[in-house]
Amino acid sequence: MKSKISKKTYMAIYRLLDKVSPIDKDCGTLCDAACCNCGGDSEDSDGLDFDLGIYLLPGEEKNFTMKEDWLKWNVEYAEDYDFPDSWFGKIYFVRCKTPPFCTREIRPLQCRFFPLAPHISNDGVLHLIISPVDLPYICPLIKEHIKLEDEFIKANFTVWKRLIKDPLIYDLVKMDSSSRHLISLTYII
Template sequence: MKSTIKRKTFAAIYRLLNRVSPLAEDCGTLCQAACCNCGGDSSDEDGLDFEMGIYLLPGEEKLFTRKETWLKWSVEYAEDYDFPDSWFGKIYFVRCNCAPHCPREMRPLQCRFFPIAPHLTDDDELLLIYSDSKLPYTCPLISKKMELTPSFLKSSYTVWKRLIQDPLIYDLVKWDSCIRETITAVYPK
């Protein structure tokens, strides 16, 4: 899969998102950094059983050497998983090695955006919503619908507006949006 987004654009996006956070304080103190917990295989009450990790967005791998000691890399094939039909070929799945934490300035995009996710309406209007992914933990930001910082929401929205200009990322966001039954917009309201 070939992204239309250049490495320097991803680097600029990382720099922008380095300056913002969902809360004014460290949200990891609310949940003991559950999303960064690297206990290996885990299982929750819903029967999810997997090693915590995330897929990189198409082209995001350009920012990494794949020799980072704080990440474990898997190369998968999009055709083997539930991705849009336009997705084919290699996709990258990464897991933290937790030594003890990743370099914050190099966190993958999906980590930086959490707890929000992009959603496209039937009219292709971009909204940010609380993530509705099944998780092996409870995120208080989502469960309590906590107020997120305006700078985080505005920056994330700006970045998603740019990211969905890439046809592969647009297809993924549209794909995810089509399977949601209900949403509540966090931004814009």
């Protein structure tokens, strides 16, 4: 799938998000890194959970060699899954082999955004919300309504403003946002 976002931009986004954290300490110490370690019951022959892998955004794979020994790669086809109609062709799905240990500088975007998620309201405005996705683990940041660092929120917002300039990513955020019309959302911005 052809992304309009260059490797240079993805690398810059990784660097920007490397500088911020949801709170002023490693939030993994609050929960034994639940979002990395959560086990599931649909494992493959390597003992890796299919449900809890991470889809990379279109073009994000450019930041990887695909030979990282801590990641297992699956190449899927967007048309086989519930992605926007504009998505067609290869998409990359990764799972961590050694959670919570990874090469932190190249951990995927999805690991960096959580617990925030982008949301485009009916009037077309970009917001950040607390991820409303049902999860098989408890994130203390969400459950205890812990205030997130302003710098983390600001960096996420900057990144999402850039990312949704890519039509494929815009379509994904719009589709996810539309699916939330019955859910009560926690807006951060």
